[in-house]
Amino acid sequence: MSRLRWGLLSTARINERIIDAVHRSDRSELVAVASRDAQRAKAYAERHDSPSSYGTYEELANSSEVDAVYISLPNHLHAEWAVRLCEAGKHVLCEKPLTLSLVNVDRMAQAAQEAGVVLQEASATRFHRQTSDIAQIVSSGRLGRIVFCHATFEFTLPAVADIRLNTDMGGGAMWDVGCYPVAFFQAVLRENPISAYARAVIGPTGIDLAFSGFLGYESGTAVQFTVSMATPMARSARIVGELGSLELDQPWLTNMGAPTTVRQQLMRSAAGAGTFGDDPDQLEVSTWDYGPSDVYFDEVRGFEELVLDGAQSPCTLSDSRMNVQVIMALHEAARTGREVSIGSPSPAYGQP
């Protein structure tokens, strides 16, 4: 196979970013769209230059025209359809969060393994070079031992009828955007958290409109973050070690087409950067840019490499499983007002 023939499962708004990336890539093409409504599927296919359309998800799963399916269904439907598609021999790129329970991650992973297909969480941030560069800086020891991390991903959801306000569908700020900091710090710290603490602001529909999380690590690192669907837009990440720090203005890279900047501060001497009120010149400050980000293009290109070239995933199913485990612990912490222990990771899944 030298080209991936893509099908889209659902007509969600997020599709447009993937469609654009598929159209731009010379190793991918859009061939089919499925919706529960045949008319809507047809109109959507025409609008987005897709030759085929299906009025049921089953038809997409059974189509011999399709190699890979992008799942952008509501969170609570990811597992069922990922399993069905894997069983039908399709490679699957599934929107984050992969699913809402560990049992479902295991079912999905097993289905992919048995069918010998690639199942990949659409953890777009992890396919961009910025993320792997940060992970490299942290593991190089340049910043010293990591003491603090902090991140924000906050926005305001205008539509009251949005599915992200529905508890039964895996709604809430933590599942929707909280998965970004959880996956990011897993990627850059290369260490699993051992404890979770949290507080949530619960909205009228019973979901968390705003969520403050706190993750503890065996090494002593402490991660604090806030995510929200009910406050003004804000995005940031900060990683602080004993010898230096990094600040990212766009850690999630979801600001399509805008450049991203990393700011690094390093101590000039190991003796320390002075006591408070002292000269900030004792810190060596540098910044670098990544140019206009298109993380969805990176994600599609990355998926092509997984399927067509047999590359290693930057975000394995074991990573995705740990993300689900951490988010569940955070939710339990918010519900109980207690620190919750995060269990050990599962043994690594086999990957095709």
Add this chain to the structure above:
Amino acid sequence: MSRLRWGLLSTARINERIIDAVHRSDRSELVAVASRDAQRAKAYAERHDSPSSYGTYEELANSSEVDAVYISLPNHLHAEWAVRLCEAGKHVLCEKPLTLSLVNVDRMAQAAQEAGVVLQEASATRFHRQTSDIAQIVSSGRLGRIVFCHATFEFTLPAVADIRLNTDMGGGAMWDVGCYPVAFFQAVLRENPISAYARAVIGPTGIDLAFSGFLGYESGTAVQFTVSMATPMARSARIVGELGSLELDQPWLTNMGAPTTVRQQLMRSAAGAGTFGDDPDQLEVSTWDYGPSDVYFDEVRGFEELVLDGAQSPCTLSDSRMNVQVIMALHEAARTGREVSIGSPSPAYGQP
């Protein structure tokens, strides 16, 4: 009395900021310095234009030349000397944290009340107009309900022999700089936290070199902060409401002589600032500056107003008591790995 005659109890480094402010003010003058070493006291007095010097703290307490004493002793000695000075009829400005236990706050407050003198915690940040302006914006409702707050106060302590590394003397990052965010959010939120959670990085001497705190409020507000004596210098504060946010580049105002900036983001419409990836123009951004800060001058001027004009304190002894209560709860949380309930505030103390 139209002028305050000041004595200094100790020759700590922080004195220099107060001495400078006293010299600049036309309602204050420096008249005496006390050290446990008469020679050192004398040399220090000469160097700082102080007419008198004493080789014991007792002599300063008993001096009829002195109206007010600035205590810059190590934290564990604050209570003993504040009580002695109040009993001797001196007004007292005592470095933060006021003391290390609630019993001692109560002893100090009682001594001040019985002697009819002013006892004031040197919570310098609270005497600057920036802090009261922020409190005013928050209480005006302009930002909507406050959802998140976050702050940092981090620096590197180069000297291993520093008293701030001594457990018995009330050392550690939380007592030394953690009192800034605790006092600040108390001032601007005008609500006492009800729960504390924390993790600390404990250094070889047994004190917290780095401390991550999390305070919960009845209203749903969540405050996260990090303080440190073992990472590069960083200072920030952020207050996020449903309708807008504020960012302060110098919330603690301890960067002598540098201007400070507040950045405000407000939503253009109550309908929301859009979903993620949307146009940042939907936020109305404004900034304002306070010009070069000199918060120690503000503190000295504020103390003059308390003593000479009978003004109300922006940080009462009840506020100081709540700060101690919150810091103790945070320490307990760090020690136990559990959320700790913060008790009710004490009834307000009488103020002279």
